[in-house]
Amino acid sequence: MSSAVGEKTITRVPLVDLKRQYHSIKGEVDSAIQDVLESQAFILGPQVKEFENLFASYCNTKHAIGVSSGTDALLLALKSLGIGDGDEVITSPFTFFATVGSICNTGAKPVFVDIEPESFNIRPDLIEKCISKKTKAIIPVHIYGQCADMDPILEIAKKHDIRVIEDSAQAIGAEYKDKKSGSIGDLGCFSFFPSKNLGGLGDGGMITCSSDELEELIYMLRIHGGKPKNYYSIIGINGRLDTIQAAVLIKKLGHIELWCEKRREKASYYSQKMKELDLATPETMSFNKHVFHQYVIRTKERDRLMEHLTANNIGTAVHYPVPQHLQKCLAHLGYKEGDLPEAENAAKEIVSLPIFPEITKEEQDYVINSINNFLSTSNN
Ligand SMILES: Cc1ncc(COP(=O)(O)O)c(C=O)c1O
CATH class of the missing domain: 3.90.1150.10 (Aspartate Aminotransferase, domain 1)
Structure with a gap:
């Protein structure tokens, strides 16, 4: 045929x-990489902050923090909320394993809620009966690029005083009632895995939020938890976004x-x-x-x-x-x-x-x- x-x-x-996209913007991508090579500022070079600012403004959030992958975005977001041993986090079973693996890696327990067959997203009306005293957060996953029905999820979260982390790994640019994905819950987590809609040249991720307190905590957690350097009051990870990725992603965001x-x-x-x-x-x-x-x-x-x-x-x-x-x-x-x-x-x-x-x-x-x-x- x-x-x-x-x-x-x-x-x-x-x-x-991916080659077609690369060839359509090859000049921009190659020169962005060249600039980083010339500067040799591979770790937290100025492009990281520049990309964070552009990303926050694209998503309409106060802050954006560049991290090493979508998986680490989820892990750091959970850690910034103090989630760990003995806690429960509600999420969808219809997602990539990273959503769940990140919950488990904090020591918390994932609690699954079934999906709506039409959108493949978590069914808000089934969430409340899964909430217990241990529930600390809900992670709706905007699967395939469309947002979960966020209003009822936010309402339940408010009623029970629990936080909402959007797994926006597949949904950069998606909108729910005119709001960009990642700007609706307390935190949004994005992936720049190469085949994602905004893909880097390797692993990369971003966390969006509008709380100054969470932003500060995530900045600390992203560099092992140290502030000032070499003084650790909390335990973080090495979770930075590479400068080369940020430089290329600035161009691609356009x-x-x-x-x-x-x-x-x-x-x-x-x-x-x-x-x-x-x-x-x-x-x-x-x-x-x-x-x-x-x-x-x-x-x-x-x-x-x-x-x-x-x-x-x-x-x-x-x-x-x-x-x-x-x-x-x-x-x-x-x-x-x-x-x-x-x-x-x-x-x-x-x-x-x-x-x-x-x-x-x-x-x-x-x-x-x-x-x-x-x-x-x-x-x-
Ligand atoms: C829904 C979902 N969550 C999390 C991730 C993890 O992102 P990453 O591969 O950048 O760690 C992905 C992508 O792979 C994903 O599709």
Whole structure:
């Protein structure tokens, strides 16, 4: 099978192609790296602060603190709230393991709440009955690039005097009721993993907040907890954002709105072309502006569809195959199959299709035709 683009015939489509983005802004990226090389200021050089300021202003928060990864952003955010041994943190099972691993690494216990099948995000109306005396925070995860329904979550948090940390790793630029993700809860955590919508050249992350007290604590925790240097009243980690990453991310941040818009356009093209097909396309909640970090469809034929797409050289993935409450390392928490049915069903039926700002219409047509062919043969 193939799809023609002018002279060129499409015969493969990657899940994501980072080279295209790099080549579209190569001059900016290369010169940003060169500047850092010339300065040799690799650790907390001036670009880190500059990027933090730009990021805070992009997200509409008072502060942003550059850190070493999205995972460390979550860990440091939890630590800044004093969360540790004996505490409980409520979150979604339908996330990347880092959300949960970070909770466990503070010594706290994750408590899982099932998801809404339409948005794949945590179901606010199920949260309250999971709150105990030990609950210290809720981490809603803005999965695939659209925000969880934050108002009822904030209301519950206020009522029980607990904090809200947004896991915005997949949702830079996403909006909930005109508010940017990361500016809604007490703290927002972002990832600059290379394939994220704002991707670095390696690991990187950011924490957003508007509390001066939390900002100061996170700055300390990011450098082992020392203030002044070599004097430690708290225990932190080595969790800084590299200057090279910050320098490159400053340049990339200038393009993020356009890239988000392109992702929305590509997603809308897929959805429009697939609306007659026997599968579920993503839903955007009325209060949300989605940034489509992933474009995820649902079908009971998921595994066979993936095999078919792979045979046609189309990149796909399952984000994520095991809902976190069923991970082996968390068996001691006592969750079993059937406890969180919406997350479990979704994990069996989801598949992520290729999406990135530079994907062409012809590539998308190739993907759509492939799916179409599969469905028409599998229904017969
Ligand atoms: C929802 C979610 N949370 C946390 C992370 C962790 O980010 P990182 O890979 O930068 O540590 C990721 C990304 O990988 C993620 O998708």
